[in-house]
Amino acid sequence: MPIRFFNTYSRELEEFEPRDPAARPIFMYTCGPTVYSRAHIGNFRAYIFEDLLQRQLELRGYNVHRVMNITDVDDKTIRGARESGVPLQKFTEQFKQAFFEDTDTLRIKRANEYPAATDQRYIDRMIEMIATLISKGFAYLADDKSVYFRINKFPDYGKLAHFDLTQLQSTGRVKHDEYDKEHIGDFALWKGWDEEDGAVKWDSPWGPGRPGWHIECSAMATALLGDQIDIHCGGVDNIFPHHEAEIAQSEGVTGKKFVRYWLHCAHLLVDGQKMAKSLGNFYTVPNVLAKGYTGRELRYALLRVHYRVPLNFTWEGMNEARESLGRVDEWLGRLRQIAEKENVQHPTLINREQAPNARQPIKPGFENALDDDLNISGALGFLFETIRETNRAMDENKLDAASASACLDWWKRINTVLDLEAEVEIIVPPELEQLAKDREKARREKNWKRSDDLREQIFALGWEVRDTKDGPKLTRRASSG
């Protein structure tokens, strides 16, 4: 079954074929954060989608080389630094750190490289590209000492977003007083220094200034991955103008097709509206953790809906994530118990659709679903069906140790994509251990009143006791985080 992705460029599902079908390494560029404040969970939805994409490709044997840029100079970072009275570098550093913390909390795989826009190496490359664009007539130096891309010179401009440039209509968000530009759609490659920029400036053939936003991605992508890359991702709001501009700049310089597959992630919504800093309706990862949820619960909540469908973030959704993961945890716990000790009286092999056993591997329903444009709902549906089938087999005492091991191996494999396993076994504090012992004693004496009181005490401490045939079992209460 081929891997298929919805390519924004063609607006069609396309079979995935890397640049070099013989070689397995593939190049992926993902737009990263602008570090002017802490990224919100809407931003992280996109990063989690990219993480899923990378992991699925790796499961299928590709060696993914991924680059994510860090935008550490733009209007907002400069303004933020000025208002805090610290140098730009110092201002952005804290948000870079926060970004990596949150990335780890959400178990997002680190990219191979995180180039920063202010790195002199890339500034040099941007200047070089801009010079090339000017020499080819794709760009011009305007009276305001800024360099602009001349979109009329690039016939494909607008193709990605399917925009007809003659019909571009302003939403009023744009300043109209930029008479220096030849066309209202021309975008800045180099922004000439002005007073508001303070100490933030680099020398260039066009005078002091700083790079435009779009050129940094073109420069870093081509510098690190070459003229042509396999996959480029981002949120849908990057389609226009950002990615459109990247195509124009990169192809203007190289003359080669820049990106083979453009994949874009739909927005995270709050109360049916886009989560955005400008709207003030956003949550950060620490906000969610402060509510008692874990990183993996948030990961699940953001992961479980297909990337091209808008996802409404709710606390109810967080609870659903918690409950669903609890189901997975219970299942794994039971499987491990059986795998560790052969305790089956009638090791009859079952032969249900998805109930696995040592001789009959689980069908590839999970990875096949993901091959189909990352159909995560289909994949998770398959996982939960498998869980029910194996639970049933375990209830009936029909799953032998070898089969349980086979299940665990399967989980290990799909969990390289999901990365949703609970943290290592939590150690039960001695006081809780003692309470459980006391309760068990009371139960043996059929002192139900005392037994129930102790259970409530345990509950109040954030734990839960469960009476199994192997004795009482203590687990941490889900709602206690």
Place this chain on the structure above:
RNA sequence: GGCGGGGUAGCCAAGUGGUAAGGUCGCGGUCUGCAAAACCGCUAUUCGCGGGUUCGAUUCCCGCCCCCGCCUCCA
């Protein structure tokens, strides 16, 4: 106005030209001292609305309605 995405059970959400996965919630049952977990059963004659094509459409076509986003800050 242009260009996209979406409208499937209380909520979240797959899916197929042949009669609706899965998760969550709720109810009933098995198990349990009672619970919990697990399992079993129930919960959409129906997939935004109206037409059309078809033996048959949620799925294809046409029209309409609603929600969200993009149209030079945005994941």
